[in-house]
Amino acid sequence: MKKILGCVLLAAVLVICMGMKGIVPVDVDDSANEEKVTMYSEDGRSEQFTPSEAEEQKTVGWYDNFSDVLTTMWKEDGSSIVAYKADEGKYEKEGYTTNYASIFAKVFNPETEEVKDVLKSEVQSYVDSGWKRGNGKLDPDAPMIALTFDDGPGAKTTPRLLDILEENNARATFFMLGDHMKGAADTIKRMQSMGCDTASHTYDHTQLTSLSGDSLKSQFENSNNNLKDIIGENPSSVRPPYGSYNDTVKNVAKEYGMPIILWSVDTLDWKSKNADAVYNAVMSTVQDGDILLFHDIYDSTIDAVERLIPALMDEGYQLVTVSEMGEAKIGGLEPGHVYTDLRPGTVKSLTGSSNNSEKSESSNNSNNSNNN
Numbered sequence: 001m002k003k004i005l006g007c008v009l010l011a012a013v014l015v016i017c018m019g020m021k022g023i024v025p026v027d028v029d030d031s032a033n034e035e036k037v038t039m040y041s042e043d044g045r046s047e048q049f050t051p052s053e054a055e056e057q058k059t060v061g062w063y064d065n066f067s068d069v070l071t072t073m074w075k076e077d078g079s080s081i082v083a084y085k086a087d088e089g090k091y092e093k094e095g096y097t098t099n100y101a102s103i104f105a106k107v108f109n110p111e112t113e114e115v116k117d118v119l120k121s122e123v124q125s126y127v128d129s130g131w132k133r134g135n136g137k138l139d140p141d142a143p144m145i146a147l148t149f150d151d152g153p154g155a156k157t158t159p160r161l162l163d164i165l166e167e168n169n170a171r172a173t174f175f176m177l178g179d180h181m182k183g184a185a186d187t188i189k190r191m192q193s194m195g196c197d198t199a200s201h202t203y204d205h206t207q208l209t210s211l212s213g214d215s216l217k218s219q220f221e222n223s224n225n226n227l228k229d230i231i232g233e234n235p236s237s238v239r240p241p242y243g244s245y246n247d248t249v250k251n252v253a254k255e256y257g258m259p260i261i262l263w264s265v266d267t268l269d270w271k272s273k274n275a276d277a278v279y280n281a282v283m284s285t286v287q288d289g290d291i292l293l294f295h296d297i298y299d300s301t302i303d304a305v306e307r308l309i310p311a312l313m314d315e316g317y318q319l320v321t322v323s324e325m326g327e328a329k330i331g332g333l334e335p336g337h338v339y340t341d342l343r344p345g346t347v348k349s350l351t352g353s354s355n356n357s358e359k360s361e362s363s364n365n366s367n368n369s370n371n372n
């Protein structure tokens with residue numbers, strides 16, 4: 001890449017220099033006492049001005065640095081040119097773009113830790129030979145979103161989803177039902193080894209606000225114990241069925257050390273069971289800090305996610321767990337607190353004032369229109 005860019009740069013400078021014959025050298029007025037400044041325009045002209053004239057010229061599109069009137073443009077095959085900015089439109093018609101990120105993407109080798117920029121059209125062949133998408137690092141300042149999956153694990157759908165996540169070096173959060181865990185020990189161990197969040201969706205999908213006392217606690221306890229038996233860890237967080245909670249539920253979640261996680265983008269995958277609809281529900285609305293709700297028990301959901309993951313990464317999103325996002329954006333999630341998203345506005349209200357620590361909480365705490 002570097003070598004190609006070097007050659008292209010050299011060639012481009014030659015072309016530009018030839019193009020400027022007759023314009024440079026510029027007529028210098030030797031009689032002037034004032035030292036003159038050479039300035040450049042985006043269409044390739046250069047002229048000399050007195051310092052006071054030069055200041056004025058800056059306001060009408062002249063630059064004192066030659067490099068400021070140039071732009072690098074790339075084609076889909078990776079070839080590049082350096083052109084005058086005024087010629088951008090002309091080269092766009094020939095298929096060049098100034099948007100480097102639309103042509104190249106980063107891949108990294110998990111064994112050697114090498115990171116390189118490759119053509120987007122070549123990324124899949126790198127993935128096929130063991131490379132991963134991205135640079136292998138979480139950038140806390142770059143956009144990120146959390147894909148979350150409820151009601152699983154599914155016997156076939158969840159392993160297929162893990163294949164897709166692994167191939168793309170993406171992670172997700174799984175809100176699993178305690179009574180589904182026992183038969184899915186291998187799948188859950190794999191989630192853990194991939195760095196996914198293993199979280200609870202209660203033991204058997206009971207609406208928690210209808211319970212109290214021991215029956216409420218057992219929805220946490222039985223699910224937590226099943227997970228602990230498999231991977232030796234407590235669930236990282238809980239998503240109450242139907243998004244339904246109250247102060248009692250919050251207190252019990254706090255007791256078990258679990259933040260309560262809702263969602264900001266509902267894909268309605270359970271309702272549509274249509275991959276296109278799920279894909280569009282995400283791409284039409286997704287933004288930095290979103291928590292996306294899916295169910296990993298439908299083939300149509302996995303079909304959608306297979307297309308969504310590369311598309312979201314192409315848009316610059318890092319696909320992280322809810323815990324990672326909480327760590328990166330607000331220094332960690334608090335047990336018993338409710339989070340619907342960590343969008344920039346929410347982060348500001350959560351970190352701006354310690355009194356506002358539950359700003360992301362929805363005022364209506366029940367969402368019965370949804371079967372999550």
Ligand SMILES: [Zn+2]
Nearest residue numbers: 150151371372
């Ligand atoms: Zn559910």
